[in-house]
Amino acid sequence: MSLPRFLSVAPCVSSLVLALGLAACSAKPDSGPVVVSAIGEAPALADAAKGPLDPAARVLLDATAQGLVRFDASGQIEPGIAERWSVIDNGTSYIFRLREGEWPDGRTVTAAEVVKLLRHQLASTSRNVLAPFLTAIDEIVEMTPEVIEIRLKRPRPDLLKLFAQPELAVFRIAPPGGSGPYRIVAQRGDVVRLRPAFDPSRAADDDSAEPPADATVKLIGERAAKAIARFEAQLSTAVLGGSFTDWPIVLETRIAPINRRFDPAAGLFGMAITRREGVLSDPANRAAIARSIDRAGFTSAISPEWASTTQLLPDQLDSAAAPALAAWTQPLAPGEPTPRARIDAWRAANPGDIHLKVALPAGPGATILYGYVAGALLSLGIVPERVAADAPADLRLIDEVAPYDSARWYVARACQPCSGAALLAIEAARDADSPRLRSQQIAAADAALASDVAFIPLARPLRWSLVSIQLKAWTANPRAWHPLNHLRSDTN
Known part of the structure; x- marks a missing residue:
């Protein structure tokens, strides 16, 4: 053998x-x-x-400490600690009835302890990666020893998908453990x-x-x-x-x-512009870099079945408009400078070498990606440098599966940072009192991000x-x- x-x-x-x-x-x-x-x-x-959490930690947490609800094999919502739930008051109140359960030490799971643990996870000092997307929660209260209520400031039809994520599993720190499965x-x-x-x-x-x-x-x-x-x-x-x-x-x-x-993972896969200094301070230069990356060549080098993309949103989702397309996704207009000419013009006004740091994870796939990104930068006369995924950088890969089906997650994650117009629209979508206003602000944020070239889409997560x-x-x-x-x- x-x-x-x-x-x-x-x-x-x-x-x-x-x-x-x-x-x-x-x-x-x-x-x-x-x-x-x-x-x-x-x-x-x-x-x-x-x-x-990395994948292994998420699997372990989900296996030993379920949340109020959880995902089944097809990614749909099924009971977790809660055996059933109802939504009232125009979507601003979620009531969960807990099923009988035990902690690892044999003690009964009670609504009072679940409320305490959930409040801790969503506190302002929490490092939970989902906390920024749960600001609509006003309070979590115990109604009876078996019933809790989550009261919202505004409707959130996607709340259950967030509570099914392993990051919102209900577990105790001391002694550590959850209620199963x-x-x-x-x-x-x-x-x-x-x-x-x-x-x-x-x-x-x-x-x-x-x-x-x-x-x-x-x-x-x-x-x-x-x-x-x-x-x-x-x-x-x-x-x-x-x-x-x-x-x-x-x-x-x-x-x-x-x-x-x-x-068929839904989410973001692309380069965030994380440092707006020097050549990256100009949206036209950022567009030149975005246009120069051979995204189709990269995805086919990994897998012929992996499709590339040039848009931030995978679909319209809950946005009021179809996904925005940046100007750089269109063919060059007659007389429009090429990406290299654009960067050369900037260099003429700002003499000196241009260096950009590209933050990527380890692994052979990331090495292939760096080859395509570095090749694009070199074609523009820019010197690339690969750095670790968590190191200070100018361009940083975002490779994340969306935790729920809202376009607001996409625009919020792509803003690292983004223009004032995009940021205001993202915040307005978060605080919107009606689905209509929320969808309008999401569309505005998507359009502003495309115009600002704050994020360079490459594909969907593999x-x-x-x-x-x-x-x-x-x-x-x-x-x-x-x-x-x-x-x-x-x-x-």
Whole structure:
């Protein structure tokens, strides 16, 4: 048996492949625990509130600490801590009835504690990445020991999708843990063993029954190259959390096409103009850079099926107008200067070399992207420099799946920074008292961002998984989210 070809891309995984080689020779039986590799590191739950989470941390948090609601296999809303809910007062009041549940120490989940934990997550000092999109919440109150109400300043029809995100899972810091659907039974480094949480609604004679072997999950947080090697050796049943950065590694393996799955992910993938100084202070120069990037060449270099885009919004969504198209997306008009001529004219008035820092994540896919961005900059006489994703930069990649289906999320995330007109429209959309006014302000913000060239769209997020055929319930969805309890059976 020959070694996988992707060792030329990721030689650091060779020892794992050698160790797992014999296992690759036989098919994994359709029984026993589900073994899932999630790309990233699985931290202690106590660290979950300290900032943005990588895919592995999100999977672990969602598995052990559900929110009021959660996503099912198809990305639709299903009950979480709340068994049912209703929306009243013209969409400004959400009432949730909690179902019977337990914390890991056996204590009953109560409305009072859920209210306290949710208030903490949404406090002004919270580092929760979703907090800026929940400013419509006026208060969260306990109505009875089993019922809570979320009162809004203005209607938010997309509220449930936000509360289904792992970042709004309800969990305790001390002792750490949530109400399920799984419990951590053992954790060693980035390997976590999970079993279904105790269900208080079970019959008394079932209370001591152990979950069947195929109901348990072994979750491993690890680098993409190692996760891919494990799957190719048939020692895992799924890899979750894949993005464009590591897809080229999959292409160098012998993993069958039937096991390679893509999500129709909705979100942003492009370069934000993060520093408006020097050559980037002029919208015409920013447009010249946007026009020069061969986005179609880049996406086809990653995957022939990955389509490029030149617009910020994927669809009209809740905007009052169709997605705005920037002037740079149109062919040059007669007499209009070329991108190089535009930059040369600016350089003539501002002598000296032009250097721009480009912030990208690690991984071979990001290296391919840098090649196309750097090539565009060099063609304009600009010297590029690649820096880490979180380093100070002039251009920074945004690669995010939208947490809910509002155009306001797109315009708000693309403003990093943006013009005063765009910012005012984004804020006005946030504070709008009616859906009509909100949609009008979103359209204004979209048009202002296109005119300002604050964001350079390239594509939509590329999200992939590797899935064993035994996980028949895996379902592609726009959220690119696959709960552990909905992998083997959609009735778990």
